[in-house]
Amino acid sequence: MAAMRDDVPVVVTGLGAYPMRGVAGPELVREAVTRWLGLVVADAELAPYLIGVDRARLAGHLALTLTVALGGPAGDLVRPAAGAWRGLGLTEAQHRRVVDYLAGVLRELGVPAGTVTAAGRAFADEAGS
Numbered sequence: 379m380a381a382m383r384d385d386v387p388v389v390v391t392g393l394g395a396y397p398m399r400g401v402a403g404p405e406l407v408r409e410a411v412t413r414w415l416g417l418v419v420a421d422a423e424l425a426p427y428l429i430g431v432d433r434a435r436l437a438g439h440l441a442l443t444l445t446v447a448l449g450g451p452a453g454d455l456v457r458p459a460a461g462a463w464r465g466l467g468l469t470e471a472q473h474r475r476v477v478d479y480l481a482g483v484l485r486e487l488g489v490p491a492g493t494v495t496a497a498g499r500a501f502a503d504e505a506g507s
Contacts, residue, residue: 447500
């Protein structure tokens with residue numbers, strides 16, 4: 379749920395209210411994740427990895443990590459989302475393609491290049507989490 383405080387969008391979670399000082403609000407994150415998952419599902423090599431996966435839960439994990447990568451709330455919220463793609467058993471090349479899809483979606487949505495790079499890094503580095 380998003381609200382405003384002192385002209386700064388605020389995300390309200392079960393843990394409290396956090397200012398969204400980054401470039402993205404919940405609507406942009408939701409749209410990005412929807413488009414991103416659509417690209418992965420349409421990819422004949424990647425789609426089989428999603429068979430039997432709870433896509434709503436995966437989308438939630440992705441949205442949480444993306445929110446943090448785009449300047450949203452951090453801290454304990456990031457731990458459950460770490461490794462969302464890595465847990466599917468993708469090869470390194472497949473994982474890079476998934477991250478490339480994210481970068482493309484974010485660019486299409488008008489996210490600044492530096493922020494796209496930071497978001498890609500957040501998902502590229504999820505192996506270490």
